[in-house]
Amino acid sequence: MSDWKAGSDARLPLYQRLREEIMDRIASGEWPPGEPIPTESELTRRYNIAVGTVRRAIDTLVNEGLLERSQGRGTFVRRPDFDASFFRFFRQVNAEGEASVPDSRILSASLQTPPPVASKALGLAHDASCICLERLRTLEDGSLLTEKIWLPAARFSGLLKVPLEEFDNLLYPFYEARFGQRIGSARETLTIASADAITSDTLGIALNDPVVVIERTALGYDQTPLEYRCSMGAAATFRYQIEIS
Amino acid sequence: MSDWKAGSDARLPLYQRLREEIMDRIASGEWPPGEPIPTESELTRRYNIAVGTVRRAIDTLVNEGLLERSQGRGTFVRRPDFDASFFRFFRQVNAEGEASVPDSRILSASLQTPPPVASKALGLAHDASCICLERLRTLEDGSLLTEKIWLPAARFSGLLKVPLEEFDNLLYPFYEARFGQRIGSARETLTIASADAITSDTLGIALNDPVVVIERTALGYDQTPLEYRCSMGAAATFRYQIEIS
DNA sequence: TAGTGGTCTAGACCACCTA
DNA sequence: AGGTGGTCTAGACCACTAA
Structure with a gap:
């Protein structure tokens, strides 16, 4: 949880590194389509980042169509439609x-x-x-x-x-x-x-x-x-x- | 400055109402293309909203291509390309x-x-x-x-x-x-x-x-x-x- | 009722631009 | 040097969903 940024450029903003991290998990199948990703607060704890930063990372992925939010339920990996x-x-x-x-x-x-x-x-x-x-x-x-x-x-x-x-x-x-x-x-x-x-x-x-x-x-x-x-x-x-x- | 929300639905989120407000100013020519809009802190003061909310409103307009940010200079109304x-x-x-x-x-x-x-x-x-x-x-x-x-x-x-x-x-x-x-x-x-x-x-x-x-x-x-x-x-x-x- | 995302606040520090 | 946007934090309250 402390060196998760190893894979990406440390000069990149936190939210972009988290974005890549999430994309990697999706690509590797660790977070499969249709399933929810960890909650915002879980990600906050896991990566020791503020909620706002986590939300920003997720925002970009929602915009790109990789994730889907559902209020009260969670954030899901979009299944290729x-x-x-x-x-x-x-x-x-x-x-x-x-x-x-x-x-x-x-x-x-x-x-x-x-x-x-x-x-x-x-x-x-x-x-x-x-x-x-x-x-x-x-x-x-x-x-x-x-x-x-x-x-x-x-x-x-x-x-x-x-x-x-x-x-x-x-x-x-x-x-x-x-x-x-x-x-x-x-x-x-x-x-x-x-x-x-x-x-x-x-x-x-x-x-x-x-x-x-x-x-x-x-x-x-x-x-x-x-x-x-x-x-x-x-x-x-x-x-x-x-x-x- | 206190009743600027009059024109739009008060049930809408603040950042959406601010977004419409900004669009109106652009449409009316008050903030012409190529010119900077007021700074984030100015908008914060003028509408009595937090910076984060102002930024979110501006974010959406940047995404839609109506505004352009330039770090250190300001946020500009996009000149039609x-x-x-x-x-x-x-x-x-x-x-x-x-x-x-x-x-x-x-x-x-x-x-x-x-x-x-x-x-x-x-x-x-x-x-x-x-x-x-x-x-x-x-x-x-x-x-x-x-x-x-x-x-x-x-x-x-x-x-x-x-x-x-x-x-x-x-x-x-x-x-x-x-x-x-x-x-x-x-x-x-x-x-x-x-x-x-x-x-x-x-x-x-x-x-x-x-x-x-x-x-x-x-x-x-x-x-x-x-x-x-x-x-x-x-x-x-x-x-x-x-x-x- | 507990947990989720949705909205909003009020700060902080940084990088960049202009003057 | 002073002001701008860029990033990040650490909370708060709300609406919605599921158990």
């Missing part, structure tokens, strides 16, 4: 502005040499081979989305042995549960193109009908590229929503 | 993924009864009249965007007297500088449609060519709807980018 992680990355909505879970089906999974745009996005050599998933998504209103997804083979070893039926509807929680790969952010670029023969066939539209092309590079919390995907859907039924703040 | 406010709300990019300032020209400004979608977005009665701007934007690569913008007349009084040439390329800083209306967030919905006669003519494309329709509702920091706009551009040259985190 699959819904949230879904709605965070899912931008397509129906006419009422609501998003809902699309059905999805993996058509194939194989090892391939990705196109340059994918290997570049993933930060791999141009001739490195990747896992490629082909996927068809059915949205609530019946519209379709066809996707190609490239994953760095090194981080998803064993994925090709997973039976196609065992893939989850939502891939990011699946990546996390099976391979420990957690998506933290993504960049999407949206363009319009016209459907080639294969795409128009898959989507059930006419040749050269406009399609929306969404290219996404998804990164881990340490900014490592973990996934590149390209999705295409019929432009006519497409609706995309974002909040800017 | 033109670049930031531009790149924050501008999502269209060129093929290299870079955004650049588009030229824009206001074609007309008039008082009109808005379509239901606009009055609903602005939270106005269906027969309330609004200021309507028509605007043409030229992007870096030569592509065009035609926009209709609806503003609640009450908050932008005098706008119709502004000569069209005096409108800024970027409207949000213009709103802020001239009318004290500060945009804090926005929601955009993106769909694809086909060009009608007027649109295809304006954009220089063929009738029924696909166009991108971007509907945006922009809100102030207090969540009041301040602007509704609908932008249309040729789908072929369209490129939209977002970061999700």
